[in-house]
Each structure stands twice: as structure tokens, then as C-alpha cells.
Amino acid sequence: MIQRYSILENELQAFVDGQLDKEKHAFIAEYLNANPEEAQRVAAFRQQNDLMHDLFDDVLSEPVPEKLSKKPSSSVIKPGFQMAAAICLLVIGGFIGWIMHANIEQSIIVAENPIVRQAMNAHVVYTPEVKHPVEVDASQEAHLVKWLSKRLDTPIKSPDLTAMGYQLVGGRLLASDTGPAAMFMYENNTGERLTLLVRTKVANNSETAFRFHSRNDLRMFYWIDGSIGYAITGKINKSNLLDIAHSVYQQIHL
Amino acid sequence: MFNRNRVAEMANKDWETLIVDQIPGLRRYARALCLEQDGADELVQDCLERAWSRFHTWKPDSNLRAWLFTIMHNLFLNSIRRQNNGPGFVSFEDRDISAHHHDPLALRDLENGLARLAPQQRELIALAGLEQMPYSEISKILDIPVGTVMSRLSRSREKLRQFMSIEPTPTIKKVK
Structure with missing residues (x-):
């Protein structure tokens, strides 16, 4: 049966x-x-x-209702784009790696802290984003700070850089090999963007000091306080970036 | 630069057309699943939203219709799970079916029968009988083996036959 x-x-x-x-x-x-x-x-x-x-x-x-035939306002990513984007990231990543490797070989002063690579990568990947540079935008700053503090399990602040002409765009959570990391993005009125990366559990065997790192037109100051590392990155000149780094440092630590 | 933007715009337009062309078919299928217009169009809208936002994951050489039907199947399953707490009635519209080719009573029997089927049975009957999809494609959309597609189809159709041959239950009118 x-x-x-x-x-x-x-x-x-x-x-x-x-x-x-x-x-x-x-x-x-x-x-x-x-x-x-x-x-x-x-x-x-x-x-x-x-x-x-x-x-x-x-x-x-039946005539199709307009709400159905209308494409949503956010633009559609064409098929095949994902692969292209992945290759692009690979190339960028490889390029950054190669440049940094060259830098280390030239200077051989300090071993590169992992935060440098991550901050550079995150800056290069997210600052050109037009539609989604951040996960949570500045209109929800309090929520953003609370959320990132909770995920990093340490109180985080979003420094105010308006005195230097930069407004907060927002922030996002990133993955790092020691756990979650946070990134804040700022923008001035010409569209120039800065990123501040915060990462916990960073190995540190020297006193807190600003360290400078540059690659092509990208400049970065980073410092490690206890086990928390900070890196501010942007395409602006070294002295302006140092001013901003000082301001960030003061707002966070003082 | 102008030319490149223009090319990108035109290519985008082609992708748009591909999806828009599928909308009438999706609406018919959704109507058979939901048996009333508002819920059906809501399902289509959710499906399209998901399709637009994930269009980059669709492989251009694969079957677009099957991809859209898979999305709709998943959304339909979700909606069934959400509704499982409530009464299992499907409401349908009071509409004039006298203009159809078949006996209006037979159409009413079919509508009643479909409404009494389990949603998954209705889905299967619509995919095979209305959408006339090959069983191999249905198997991919529902993520079940082809043999299971056929045996479930047989049970669902048998159920529908029984429901259509007995007195219809009073219809539950939709209250807006």
C-alpha cells in the first residue's frame, strides 16, 4: 500500500x-x-x-498599486556588486598591509600596535560610505554611547569636536581580535571625515603617549591608556590632528 | 563620468524592470495564499522590499521568479507563525464572482475549501496547480525533497476535494 x-x-x-x-x-x-x-x-x-x-x-x-511598483528610495545594489566589493576590500586591505609592512621595515622603532591596522582599515572602509557610514547616527548620540559602552563593557564617551569644526556623524560597532571595538565618525562642513576608534584589551608595555602613524595622506595619532586604545585618523595635517587628539584625550581622561 | 553614470543608470533600470515584471505573478500567488487583497498585497510588498534590499545576492543567471517565490515562502511562513496564536480563520472578500467562466457555486466551494486547508497545503496546491511550477523547483522553494512535494501535494488535494464536496462553513467576514 x-x-x-x-x-x-x-x-x-x-x-x-x-x-x-x-x-x-x-x-x-x-x-x-x-x-x-x-x-x-x-x-x-x-x-x-x-x-x-x-x-x-x-x-x-489588475493594475498594480503604486506602492508595489515603486522601488524603495534606498538605491539597489546590483547583482555581482558584492563580489566586486569583496575584491575591492581585499585589494585595499592588502595594500594597507603592504604599506604598513613597508613602514615598519623602514622605521623598525616600535612594533605596530593592532589598533593601528584596525583604525586605518576602518577609516578607509567606512569614511567613503555615502548612505551608511555609521550604524547609529548622531541624532541618537546618547543611545549610541550607551550601546557602545555596554558592548565594550567600559564607559565610552563621544568627544565634542565642534570647536575644531567637526560634527559627530555617528558611530558603529566593529569586530576586533580582542572583542568588540567602537568607531565614531566626525565630519566638517567640507565633508572631510575623521574617525575615532576605541578598543579594549590592548596590550601595552609603555607609558601613555601619543604615537603618530601616517600612510600617504592618511594620518593617525593613537595612545593607550591602561588597556584601552584610542586612535584618531584623518586626512588632515599633523598639527591640526594633534590639536584634535589633545582635545579628545582631555575630554576622555580629564 | 557622465557616460559612466548614464550606463549605471540604464543597467539599474534593467534590474528594476526585471523585478517589476514579476509583480502581477507575485500578486496572483499571494492572493491564493491569503485569499484577500489587503493581506496579499502586504505580503507582496514585504517580499519586494526584501528583494530590493537583497538584490545584490541574486545571481543574474539564476531563476528570478523562483528566488522571489522563495522569499515570499519564507515571509508567508513567518506570518503563519505569528498568527498561530490567533484563531485559524482565513477571511475573504465578499465579491462578485458571477462574471467567471465556472459555476459561481463551484468557485465558492473552492474558496471555502482553500480557506479550510492548512496554509502550507494551500501554498503547495497554488505552486503546483496555479503557478504550474515544476516539482523540482517547488522542492527548492519549500526546501523539501521532490518526493515529499508530491506526497504532500496528493494529501493536500485529497483534503481540498473533501472540503469542496461538503457543506461550506459560514465565512468569517473581514472587519476593517
């Missing part, structure tokens, strides 16, 4: 839907000729299909 059910019954369904090859179709047609009761069932199933078309096909010619 089970055998009959699984093979013959399945073929009856496929017969109803016209999904059998010629030979099988003829076989089932013959079977139905000899079994009127089964033929009646199959006829009922076919009628179900016909009735469904009669009941629902009108929808096909």
Missing part, C-alpha cells in the same frame, strides 16, 4: 500537472480508463487547478 502510494499516487499528481513524459502519461491515461474511481479523483484535482485559474487569474490584469 505504501509502495502504491508513493509511486502511483505521485504519478497521478504529475499527470494532473502535466509533468509526466509521454510514455508515463500514456500509461497513466490507460490506468485511469480501467479505474473509473481513480479517474474521478484525477478529474476533481484537475478541476481544482482550473477553478484556481478562474478565481485568481484576474489579478494578473
